[in-house]
Amino acid sequence: MRLWAIIKKEFFHILRDPRSLGIIVLMPLLMVLIFGYAINLNLKNIPIAVVDNDHSADSRRLIHAFSRSGYFEVRAYPANAADFEALFRAGKIKGGLTIPRGFATSIVTQLETPVQIIVDGSDGNVGQTILQYSEAILMDFSARITPQQMQMPIEMRPRFWYNETLQSANFIVPGLVAVILMMISALLTSITIAREKETGTLEQLLAAPVHPVEIIVGKVVPYIALALLDGLIIIGAGLLIFDVPFRGSAVVLLMGTLIYLYPCLALGLLISTLSRTQQVAMMQALIITILPSVMLSGFIFPIASMPKLHQFISSVIPATYYLRIIRGVLLKGADAASLAPQALGLLVLGTVLLGLAVKQFKVKID
Amino acid sequence: MLKHLLIKEFKQVFRQREMVAIIFLVPVIQLLILGYAINLDVKHVRLGIFDEDRTALSRRIVDTFDASGYFDLVPTENENSASLLDAGQADIVLKIPRDFERDIGRGKAAELAVITDAQNSNTAGIAAAYTQELLRNFWEGEVNRKLRAQPALRNRLHRLALRSQAYYNPELVSVYYMVPGIVVILLTVMTTLLTALGIVREKEIGTLEQLMVTPISKFHFIAGKTVPFIIIAFIELAVALLVGTLWFGIPFRGSLWLLAGTASLFLLTTLGVGLFISTISNTQQQALFFAWFFMVFGMLMSGFFTPIENMPQAFQFLTYLNPLRYFMVIIRAVFLKDSSAGDLSGEIFALALFGIVIFSLALLRFRKRIA
Amino acid sequence: MSGTANNYAVEARDLTRRFGNFTAVDRITIAVRRGEVFGFLGANGAGKTTAIRMFCGLLKPTSGEGRVAGLDIMRESEKIKRRIGYMSQKFSLYDDLKVKENLHFFGGVYGLPDGELQTRLKESLARFNLESVEHEMTERLPPGWKQRLALGCALMHDPEIIFLDEPTGGVDPVARRHFWDIIHGLAAAGKTVFVTTHYMDEAEYCDRISIMHRGRLIALDTPANLKKKMQKATVQDLFVDLIRSEDTA
Numbered sequence: 002m003r004l005w006a007i008i009k010k011e012f013f014h015i016l017r018d019p020r021s022l023g024i025i026v027l028m029p030l031l032m033v034l035i036f037g038y039a040i041n042l043n044l045k046n047i048p049i050a051v052v053d054n055d056h057s058a059d060s061r062r063l064i065h066a067f068s069r070s071g072y073f074e075v076r077a078y079p080a081n082a083a084d085f086e087a088l089f090r091a092g093k094i095k096g097g098l099t100i101p102r103g104f105a106t107s108i109v110t111q112l113e114t115p116v117q118i119i120v121d122g123s124d125g126n127v128g129q130t131i132l133q134y135s136e137a138i139l140m141d142f143s144a145r146i147t148p149q150q151m152q153m154p155i156e157m158r159p160r161f162w163y164n165e166t167l168q169s170a171n172f173i174v175p176g177l178v179a180v181i182l183m184m185i186s187a188l189l190t191s192i193t194i195a196r197e198k199e200t201g202t203l204e205q206l207l208a209a210p211v212h213p214v215e216i217i218v219g220k221v222v223p224y225i226a227l228a229l230l231d232g233l234i235i236i237g238a239g240l241l242i243f244d245v246p247f248r249g250s251a252v253v254l255l256m257g258t259l260i261y262l263y264p265c266l267a268l269g270l271l272i273s274t275l276s277r278t279q280q281v282a283m284m285q286a287l288i289i290t291i292l293p294s295v296m297l298s299g300f301i302f303p304i305a306s307m308p309k310l311h312q313f314i315s316s317v318i319p320a321t322y323y324l325r326i327i328r329g330v331l332l333k334g335a336d337a338a339s340l341a342p343q344a345l346g347l348l349v350l351g352t353v354l355l356g357l358a359v360k361q362f363k364v365k366i367d
Numbered sequence: 368m369l370k371h372l373l374i375k376e377f378k379q380v381f382r383q384r385e386m387v388a389i390i391f392l393v394p395v396i397q398l399l400i401l402g403y404a405i406n407l408d409v410k411h412v413r414l415g416i417f418d419e420d421r422t423a424l425s426r427r428i429v430d431t432f433d434a435s436g437y438f439d440l441v442p443t444e445n446e447n448s449a450s451l452l453d454a455g456q457a458d459i460v461l462k463i464p465r466d467f468e469r470d471i472g473r474g475k476a477a478e479l480a481v482i483t484d485a486q487n488s489n490t491a492g493i494a495a496a497y498t499q500e501l502l503r504n505f506w507e508g509e510v511n512r513k514l515r516a517q518p519a520l521r522n523r524l525h526r527l528a529l530r531s532q533a534y535y536n537p538e539l540v541s542v543y544y545m546v547p548g549i550v551v552i553l554l555t556v557m558t559t560l561l562t563a564l565g566i567v568r569e570k571e572i573g574t575l576e577q578l579m580v581t582p583i584s585k586f587h588f589i590a591g592k593t594v595p596f597i598i599i600a601f602i603e604l605a606v607a608l609l610v611g612t613l614w615f616g617i618p619f620r621g622s623l624w625l626l627a628g629t630a631s632l633f634l635l636t637t638l639g640v641g642l643f644i645s646t647i648s649n650t651q652q653q654a655l656f657f658a659w660f661f662m663v664f665g666m667l668m669s670g671f672f673t674p675i676e677n678m679p680q681a682f683q684f685l686t687y688l689n690p691l692r693y694f695m696v697i698i699r700a701v702f703l704k705d706s707s708a709g710d711l712s713g714e715i716f717a718l719a720l721f722g723i724v725i726f727s728l729a730l731l732r733f734r735k736r737i738a
Numbered sequence: 739m740s741g742t743a744n745n746y747a748v749e750a751r752d753l754t755r756r757f758g759n760f761t762a763v764d765r766i767t768i769a770v771r772r773g774e775v776f777g778f779l780g781a782n783g784a785g786k787t788t789a790i791r792m793f794c795g796l797l798k799p800t801s802g803e804g805r806v807a808g809l810d811i812m813r814e815s816e817k818i819k820r821r822i823g824y825m826s827q828k829f830s831l832y833d834d835l836k837v838k839e840n841l842h843f844f845g846g847v848y849g850l851p852d853g854e855l856q857t858r859l860k861e862s863l864a865r866f867n868l869e870s871v872e873h874e875m876t877e878r879l880p881p882g883w884k885q886r887l888a889l890g891c892a893l894m895h896d897p898e899i900i901f902l903d904e905p906t907g908g909v910d911p912v913a914r915r916h917f918w919d920i921i922h923g924l925a926a927a928g929k930t931v932f933v934t935t936h937y938m939d940e941a942e943y944c945d946r947i948s949i950m951h952r953g954r955l956i957a958l959d960t961p962a963n964l965k966k967k968m969q970k971a972t973v974q975d976l977f978v979d980l981i982r983s984e985d986t987a
């Protein structure tokens with residue numbers, strides 16, 4: 002069968018270049034290992050400086066509350082808040098806490114006692130997070146200095162579903178699967194057609210009585226297998242090493258992953274038909290996938306907080322949908338029905354991209 | 368001889384219209400899109416409230432959350448907390464139990480259940496804390512209302528108030544720190560990949576063999592392969608500076624010379640990595656994958672997405688091997704903080720060291736021979 | 739060897755190159771006179787390209803010695819590069835440069851001064867009949883033209899010794915004839931031409947030929963002498979016969 006011949010040829014290409022094959026299999030594994038540990042969204046050990054103008058037992062208690070929280074690490078005790086500036090400029094601290102003179106008296110006589118936190122706005126993401134975590138510490142402290150009969154009678158029982166222990170890895174590792182798969186499959190396929198164009202073998206193929214669609218399908222099938230293998234490796238590593246829960250059905254995840262590969266590979270194909278040389282194809286594939294798939298897909302940055310335009314762009318990135326699928330299956334135990342809209346989104350995206358690729362391919366050979 | 372290498376390289380780049388677009392247009396577009404308001408802020412948290420008490424007090428709680436501007440209330444008729452969260456229609460669910468008002472009236476502690484979708488541990492923690500804070504504010508409001516007549520008692524209510532201030536970027540505008548960061552990433556992608564692919568491509572086509580029998584020295588060859596990209600990178604940096612300051616209105620407070628100098632050091636590292644990759648790859652595909660790994664590593668471990676301090680110790684050490692880490696700090700510091708070379712001496716030294724080491728490694732490995 | 743160095747353009751004694759435990763070139767000894775057209779024959783994989791690459795300084799020999807233009811190929815390969823021209827088997831030009839730009843570039847990297855570069859450029863365009871396409875993109879040239887251009891590029895710096903690795907593959911007979919006219923012109927001007935080929939009629943045009951087989955040199959003489967010795971009418975017959983007898987031996 003002609004299609005089979007093309008598929009076999011493409012497999013040989015992959016298998017006969019052991020270095021590439023090694024890279025394709027090992028790199029994702031290495032990436033999960035590194036990033037699974039390294040990307041941690043929970044604030045930890047952020048360096049701060051403290052100016053304590055009160056030197057009382059209470060002010061020390063507050064400082065202790067900051068350092069004991071695990072979020073902050075007090076690196077310096079400068080004499081006054083003006084010294085923060087130099088520490089910021091040298092990048093030694095990210096935030097500065099100032100406890101006012103008379104703090105100990107104020108907290109038993111005044112309604113409100115101001116505590117100042119200065120953050121380095123040049124790294125505003127951290128700055129913002131520092132403020133949020135500080136707020137929580139102050140609130141906790143407030144509750145402790147309120148006399149018993151004035152305590153809030155409302156007791157909040159917070160419960161965290163799907164990620165009970167608030168592990169960052171449970172969020173990040175499934176995200177890595179989505180991002181790495183998208184990049185690797187788009188990269189792999191983007192090279193294929195461009196390479197045949199460059200070496201002149203495309204002409205050879207087109208001269209054979211094969212339909213362009215057969216060529217395209219034949220070229221893509223091996224990469225589906227390869228990408229799927231990568232997916233399994235990453236997911237497997239995530240489950241084994243990072244103890245990411247697997248609450249849903251493996252079949253649903255496998256189906257979802259297969260569907261996800263469709264728009265990813267189609268994107269790679271589209272890029273390769275648009276490029277005359279491998280170099281151009283690779284540059285395009287990298288540039289198009291690397292930043293948007295990390296920044297706009299919800300991998301790290303919450304989509305809900307983005308401006309409308311960006312939310313729209315995020316809806317044409319395949320990783321956006323797959324992130325919901327894989328996190329849904331692993332963490333929430335979501336079933337097929339509830340993930341159907343995401344799968345549909347992927348199918349629509351894939352079909353549009355593939356349609357464009359086939360059209361472009363036909364234009365080129367006519 | 369170098370002149371001819373440079374002319375050739377420029378012609379090859381500029382004759383490909385797609386390449387020109389990729390090098391000059393795409394980065395600007397990405398900067399314009401990605402520079403905006405993409406951040407870790409937790410906003411528009413979707414909150415479902417199940418008010419089983421349906422009293423004046425419980426309704427006031429609902430109103431407090433509604434008015435906070437922080438939560439988007441989602442309808443809860445015909446739903447339960449599991450169905451809302453499972454379907455992803457809400458991020459957080461608040462349950463006000465029956466007899467809530469009555470219990471409080473009797474001085475009994477009333478329990479509120481707050482269930483958070485914690486897939487994202489960070490946003491979940493922040494949203495839960497914010498819920499708690501709103502509740503506390505609400506309670507103090509209630510107490511204040513009731514105690515207006517009894518100032519003596521009122522004086523016994525105490526709290527700490529956060530007075531926050533942000534240096535260099537008082538409004539914590541995200542473009543101020545995102546745009547410089549994205550510039551670093553774009554520069555890395557361009558220079559590493561162009562250098563690596565440029566050389567490996569000549570290997571693949573066979574022109575490299577032809578060049579190796581000419582008397583050009585390997586230094587000339589390498590200069591010919593890197594200088595064009597240094598120039599292109601500086602043009603990109605200049606364009607990015609213009610876009611950043613004129614379009615996004617980011618203040619540039621530091622020294623242009625310091626930025627240019629440190630950028631040169633940074634380019635030494637990325638070009639060095641590109642060169643090094645070209646010496647360990649036989650095909651463009653291999654080069655692409657090595658470059659890809661370096662870029663993803665560089666990007667995610669640079670402190671751009673998450674603070675390096677959050678990482679386990681061993682992985683923090685790993686980031687010392689990442690040139691992006693240093694330039695990320697430098698470019699933001701020069702832009703916004705007017706940091707001096709002295710302030711940044713550690714980063715500058717690390718960049719220089721990394722650049723020299725990787726460049727030397729590449730030079731050592733680069734042979735004017737085939738095997 | 740050193741005493742006779744100046745009389746020979748290319749010399750090798752027991753030159754050997756191994757890749758792992760596979761011996762691609764096995765103790766070959768040759769001496770090519772100045773002004774000679776030296777043919778290098780052999781089946782695919784015989785080791786011809788490997789030998790040429792060692793002469794050009796692209797590969798280090800595993801053992802043995804070699805001299806090109808009197809210079810040692812182990813230690814003086816960079817000096818050798820100024821004096822030789824090389825057209826590789828997978829000869830390559832920059833497809834995305836124009837014809838004229840390719841010539842200009844290669845002249846440039848050999849360090850020709852601007853004035854000389856311009857005159858050589860004009861000469862080469864004329865000599866290789868490339869004037870009509872000087873502003874064409876190289877990509878669009880037919881193979882025969884590309885080959886002429888490749889030779890032109892390899893000759894821009896007027897080298898005294900020229901290594902041509904299968905320069906006429908895929909070229910039509912008329913163009914091949916023209917190509918050989920140029921080669922003989924070079925020899926007449928005192929250049930040494932070291933050429934590999936799979937066309938046996940081309941072997942007849944050489945002053946001397948050598949035949950390689952599995953890395954070893956199995957014959958070396960003028961075509962006429964070889965034919966006489968083997969009692970064959972053509973080089974073609976003698977080549978096939980030699981290889982066959984080697985394979986059965």
Ligand SMILES: Nc1ncnc2c1ncn2[C@@H]1O[C@H](COP(=O)(O)OP(=O)(O)OP(=O)(O)O)[C@@H](O)[C@H]1O
Pocket residue numbers: 738757762780781782783784785786787788789827
């Ligand atoms: N870098 C290398 N590593 C391993 N083996 C090699 C290498 N280069 C060449 N060879 C092997 O050495 C042998 C001789 O190759 P070479 O290219 O010199 O042959 P050739 O005579 O030029 O053949 P052809 O007529 O096909 O051009 C071949 O078997 C080849 O596979």
Ligand SMILES: [Mg+2]
Pocket residue numbers: 786787788827903
């Ligand atoms: Mg050969």
